Amino acid sequence: MIKTTLWIFGGILLGLIIHLTLILSLPQIVPNNVWSIFAKIGAPGELITIAKPKQQEANILRLDPELAYAVCRFDLSIGPGIINGKLPNDFWSVGVFDKNGVAIYSTTNRSGGGSSLDIGIFNPAQTRLLAEQKIELESGILIVKVPRDEVFIVIRLAVPHPAMWQRYKETLEKLHCSHVGQNQ
Amino acid sequence: MNKFTPNFLAFIFTALFVGLGLSYYSLADGRFIGAYHIGSWATWANAGAPNPDPYTKAFVSLGTTLQLGRSEGVQFVAQRDEGGELLLRECNYSIIGNAPPASFWTLRALAPDGHSITPLNATQSMNSKRLSRSNNGVATINIGSKLSPQNWLEIEGEGYFEVNLTLYDASVLSGFGGTINTMPIIKNKGCS
Secondary structure, eight states: HHOOOHHHHHHHHHHHHHHHHHHHHHHHHHOHHHHHHHHHHOOOEEEEOOOOOTTTTOTTTTOTTTEEEEEEEEEETTEEEEEEEEEOOOEEEEEEEETTOOEEEEGGGGGOOOOTEEEEEHHHHHHHHHTTOOSSSOTEEEEEESSSSEEEEEEEEOOOOGGGGGHHHHHHHTOOETTSSOOO | TTTTHHHHHHHHHHHHHHHHHHHHHHHHHHHTTTEEEETTTEETTTTTTSSSOOHHHHHHHHOOOOOOOOTTEEEEOOOOOOOOOOTTTTTEEEEEOOOOSSSEHHHHHHHHTTBBBBOTTSOOOEEETSSSOOTTSSEEEEESSOSSSEEEEEEOOOSSOEEEEETTTTTSSSSSOOOOOOOEEEEEEEOO
């Protein structure tokens, strides 16, 4: 009986090790689904607007139908990423995510910037070059340092009325997204 | 030898049961670690943080949900009413009370797989800027298939559903020591 209890106790310990190993390794072994979806629909440095989720249909990304979305994926090994343009005065936000879907940086138009969006995404090496003034940028750009090369940026724009959806989607389509030095 | 085999099987079974069961249970809705609960509502408070805890990181990796960065807002999910019963499409509910401070918020009724359960051509969601409110400023949102006064989010079908409340530009849980004292309550008003 004591022997069986010891075996079960050993099983519990091994179970805890399996649990911790699984939790810690999941982000590495499971390819992030959000990243995979964006990788299929757009190249790095290409701006994509996402269609409004339809009723009774799958909403894989669980998008909010009250907001219009634009996404730009960057591979910083090509060069620093830049996204800029004008947006309405209604609420909008910007989120920078790594390949695992973890938010590295986020901000909203309420934190300053008003209707202007002007963000540069840099990896650590590019940030050093920027400090040494070896990369030329226009003044006023918000610099975001990210630890990895593969990131995506999401712009959310609140649509005040359903009738304005198309106009706001077109506003998002006019945003400019590219790598520094990439042919435009 | 005869004694060794059952003991070894018990060892393996216990290890798999504990290891896989604990992982599923903790990632399903963060019951152990990771999720923040208040009343019927739950949120993965660190889902939008730059350095999430390992449970939140695993949860984010597994799903296809486009997360909100911490400065952008926070999303709460309710799968049960105030009595602890699972939300059913056959029932009518009232969501009563004010949401925590935010620039604006939206509220949606979704099937467990994330698709909207509102009828075609009906409104898909409620928006804090397009609500009727009582004299004291409180908005009541009615969810169900039965026509209801004030703010009515019509749903259809059968089975379980969840309510998503997304607060945009919210100060709660934004890393400045913000806490949530109250969330709207979900009252069951009867089932068909």
